[in-house]
Amino acid sequence: MARMPAAERRRQLVEAAIRVMTRDGVARATTRSIAAEAGVSLSVFHYCFASKQDLFESVVETITEHSVAGVDPSVALEGTVRDTVRAGLRAYWDHVVTHPGEHMLTYELTQYALRRPGFEHLARRQYERYAAAHVQLVERLRDSAGLELLVPAATLARYLAVVTDGLTLNHLVLCDPERAEELLDVIADQCAALVRRPPRP
Structure with a gap:
């Protein structure tokens, strides 16, 4: 997986979250499904976002x-x-x-x-x-x-x-x-x- 700046990685995860939430609904959008959509590991997700609330704000x-x-x-x-x-x-x-x-x-x-x-x-x-x-x-x-x-x-x-x-x-x-x-x-x-x-x- 290519390295990229944290801000760019956050943006990538937010766009992935929007796709997952649009497709599956907010309640069914898990950190695991969002990370998978973005093609990153869960550890990368948790490095970029302190919480699901943090993700929601973005x-x-x-x-x-x-x-x-x-x-x-x-x-x-x-x-x-x-x-x-x-x-x-x-x-x-x-x-x-x-x-x-x-x-x-x-x-x-x-x-x-x-x-x-x-x-x-x-x-x-x-x-x-x-x-x-x-x-x-x-x-x-x-x-x-x-x-x-x-x-x-x-x-x-x-x-x-x-x-x-x-x-x-x-x-x-x-x-x-x-x-x-x-x-x-x-x-x-x-x-x-x-x-x-x-x-x-």
Whole structure:
């Protein structure tokens, strides 16, 4: 087995954990199955992670990174404010459609953490991470498109997090792409009403 830096090995194990949890469920994901998926020994796993809780924290952070990594609102800067907002939503939604198992895993991680003594704070951390990621996206949108927000960035970010969270779960249950697209249009309209391009001097 080739040697690699500890940070890279941790990343490898986290990605393996996401694959195992997506395939088998959180409760059935054991340290042994995760190590096997990553092609490493159990001793390597325990060297990289002090506990399963430590692993879960890294999984939550990485899952959040996956879902927002491709969102680049700058793709529609030539259009209207609404076009720019819709482009950001489109990028997020493409990830939901192409990686439904990962998004299903996020809900399972939340429920698992809330029901397991000692893990409850991970559910809060998960949603704090989502909120922080949405704040970054809103600020990127504001700065790259030269927009003025009519509500605080944190408020708009939390609104986006709440509605996209609900829409994602609704889509995973009902699997109605046409209805989801209609709702994304409504969300874009509502968000566009909360921002504006400042008048040119």
